[in-house]
Amino acid sequence: MKKILLAVVAIILLFALYLAYIAQQKTTRDTDNELSVYFQNRLDTLGVEEGLGRPIEGFDAGLLIGAFPGLLEEDFDSVETFEGHYKFDNGEFSFDRNFGGSVSSAERTVSEEGYETLLKNVAQRLRLEVNSEADIDSIIETINTADIVSVRIGESIEEIFGVQISPLEIIEDSRCPSDVECIQMGTVRVSARVVDNNESITQTLELREPISTPSATITLVMVEPQPVSNVDLEDSDYVFYFEVEKENNI
Numbered sequence: 001m002k003k004i005l006l007a008v009v010a011i012i013l014l015f016a017l018y019l020a021y022i023a024q025q026k027t028t029r030d031t032d033n034e035l036s037v038y039f040q041n042r043l044d045t046l047g048v049e050e051g052l053g054r055p056i057e058g059f060d061a062g063l064l065i066g067a068f069p070g071l072l073e074e075d076f077d078s079v080e081t082f083e084g085h086y087k088f089d090n091g092e093f094s095f096d097r098n099f100g101g102s103v104s105s106a107e108r109t110v111s112e113e114g115y116e117t118l119l120k121n122v123a124q125r126l127r128l129e130v131n132s133e134a135d136i137d138s139i140i141e142t143i144n145t146a147d148i149v150s151v152r153i154g155e156s157i158e159e160i161f162g163v164q165i166s167p168l169e170i171i172e173d174s175r176c177p178s179d180v181e182c183i184q185m186g187t188v189r190v191s192a193r194v195v196d197n198n199e200s201i202t203q204t205l206e207l208r209e210p211i212s213t214p215s216a217t218i219t220l221v222m223v224e225p226q227p228v229s230n231v232d233l234e235d236s237d238y239v240f241y242f243e244v245e246k247e248n249n250i
Contacts, residue, residue: 036116039136043068043115046144057106061086061093062185064110064118065208066222069243070143073208075121080114083107097181105178105226148221149242153190153235161246162215164195170235171204177229188223190240205242212247219243 047059047067055063061076077088084097084107095108110118122139123130130136149157149165156166172189176182188207193200196213203211210219222241227233 033116035130035133035136036112036119038133039119039140040112040115042136042140046140055109057082058109060108060110061095062108062222066148066241068140068143069148069219069221071122072125075118075125077121079117079121080111081107082109082111085114093185094183095176095185103179103181105228107181108178149244150239151242152239157242157244160216160244162197163213163218163244165218165242165244166193166195167238167240168192168202170238173223173227173233175223175227178226180229188220190220190223190238194218214247216247217245219245 043064044059047064059067060081061073061079065071065073073093074088076086076093079086081095083104084095086108087094087096097103097107119130119136119139122143123135126139126142128135128139130139149160151157151165151167153167153169156164158164168191170188171191172187174186175188176184176186190205192203192205194203194211194213196215205211205218205220207220207223210217212218219242220240221243224239224241225233225237
């Protein structure tokens with residue numbers, strides 16, 4: 001009888017421990033969800049404030065990197081989207097589509113689950129723990145490294161750190177159309193006149209490839225609009241978003 005009683009007590013204790021474990025896991029998961037939602041909302045709000053507007057479908061990797069230059073392509077490895085996920089493997093950034101239906105313009109839009117993965121990736125790279133909204137604010141402050149200026153072909157941005165940029169012509173636009181499934185993301189190259197302290201040179205700027213001048217580092221971080229199959233873009237349609245960072249030794 002005593003052995004039976006001890007067995008019953010042991011079972012009850014084990015069951016109680018199991019329930020406590022489940023409750024703790026649920027609390028942790030709920031907290032993670034709340035923090036990832038806060039992260040998503042802050043990126044959305046600040047991305048709009050950067051002048052990018054609010055895309056109808058939401059933000060994809062390119063738009064987020066454009067709005068927050070401190071984000072890296074590698075941060076989007078395994079980040080889920082509405083119709084697939086991003087990959088960063090051996091230095092190559094790509095998109096894998098795993099949705100069986102027709103291709104939509106929202107296929108690359110980062111999903112709620114994707115923001116949670118993105119938050120974990122960024123926190124791991126920065127070696128920061130995420131236990132509160134204040135921790136997320138610190139992460140966003142780290143990746144929100146610069147203001148972004150926009151300009152069209154034939155226009156010039158105002159002088160920043162002694163530098164002016166005037167896009168001249170499109171050299172290449174090999175980006176994947178938003179309504180087509182592609183293995184590679186493609187790129188954009190634009191010829192531009194760069195004036196640094198009254199010295200003018202013509203440079204070729206490639207998407208997300210920084211160039212340096214004596215006064216600043218210039219990066220073409222985003223190009224609009226996104227290409228669509230069977231629709232030709234004129235040079236006048238393009239809007240270029242440049243990040244200009246002052247050189248530390250200036």
